[in-house]
Amino acid sequence: MLNDRSHILLKTLVERYIADGHPVGSKALSQYSGLDVSSATIRNVMADLENLGLIASPHTSAGRIPTAQGYRLFVDRLLTTQGSTTHAALPELLSTELPNDHPQHSIAAASQLLSQLTHFAGVVTPPRRSEVLLKQIEFLPLSDKRVLLILVTQDGEVQNRIVQTERILGINELNDAAHFLNRHCAGKTIGNLMQVLQQDLGQVKRELLELMNAAMQMGQDLSHDHMVIAGEHQLLGLNDFGSNMRQMRQLFELFEQKSTLLKLMQLGQSAEGIQIYIGHESGIAPLDECSVIAAPYRVDGEIVGTLGVIGPTRMAYDRVIPIVNITAQLLSSALSH
Incomplete structure (x- = not known):
């Protein structure tokens, strides 16, 4: 059981690492956490968090980075989303980009928009079409x-x-x-x-x-489900993947083959609200260093498909989660007209 101080330090570490991508040391934690504690105390807490598997120490640095387990605790218990001012501007921005003249146009625009706003891969599973007339x-x-x-x-x-x-x-x-x-x-x-x-x-x-x-x-x-993916190339420019060409190759093979990814995305159709898979939680090896944020969308109130974002585990969850959530609402609106 972590105490409040441990939670604050873990939250600060995750936020700092997401912000700049560098391992976080005790000096930075002392500066940004707002806690009035010694560096020795911070180091002791970091050692405890590392023993719990929440953070890790890269070979090339004395600082720490979050593990998938650390991100999971952060997302479930420590995350605070961005302020309402940012959210208020988002629906207006997104609604101007989603055409409602044809479902294919709406779905393609949603995947492109997710990618443009997050700089990751945007994914949409179109509605199942077992009754195409x-x-x-x-x-x-x-x-x-x-x-x-x-x-x-x-x-x-x-x-x-x-x-x-x-x-x-x-x-x-x-x-x-x-x-x-x-x-x-x-x-x-x-x-x-x-x-x-x-x-x-x-x-x-x-x-x-x-x-x-x-x-x-x-x-x-x-009548078959066809997944729409936009912005895969944006992942190539991320430092999180840039040096691991084998991982990138496996990831792009997953995008090309689609069926395995489709099964993961379809799980969101049986759940309410945002679904978040961090690292190995997806059960798909090429996504072990990725996070998937997905949300169901509806047509006339009935869940018919899922959309989401695929990016590195080091992503700004407080920003990406509302983008996915609001895009799902906007796609639902466009398809229900």
Whole structure:
């Protein structure tokens, strides 16, 4: 059980280290803590905190730095967020950046804004789309054996994909294939459409089956969660990662692969409020030197996704937490219009 003096010194150490990135010695703690105690007393408290695993001493310095466990205690019990004046200006700043004309635009803008405001990576998991309703499917001939597949959903989203065919297909054949699908797709989910078409696909020419299958696959892809990440490159400029290229490579592989990170972010959909994972708490090795701050967002009051920030454990939690929280509120508002 830590006493008040230990809490004050730990809080001061964490805040000083976050501010300048240098290990903190007893002289700096005496200057910034406001405590009227001797350097010997401070050193004794630091030794106790180190024994508890809350701080550590780097090999190259006599000063101390927080451990992941120290950051956790700081965030849970010692953190004070910035004043209301700063917070009052933030919603107005953010609301001008989030378009509400289309969900994709809102989500992309939210991820970009998180990155711009924190200088870390901004992450958004779009709402799960298990009930995407289809409106129209079209096939357009390109050069040689290539066909452009266009799929339009009821909410106005347009997806396209180039399909390579076995032979050159004429415009009439493509129109027939599109007409065949459009007879069944309007207002249906991709699952409904696949069930309806199972009986009729035997009547379709073999050359057109691959177009049908490509359309089905594209529709299924729309129902999967796709994570939007912005500002990963900002992590390259941080001293916290700059000298560890192996760690950076693993981190960027995580961003590229996405599925593991997606599972972590989705945990926030089952919890209320801000979720904070510090270091190894995420259970994902490339994030062992990172913190993830996440918050759920809603559409019409129902939690549908998560957004957040990924940065080093040495981050200004008192500033980043309100940014994530308010951005979640603003995205909820934009998507609920």
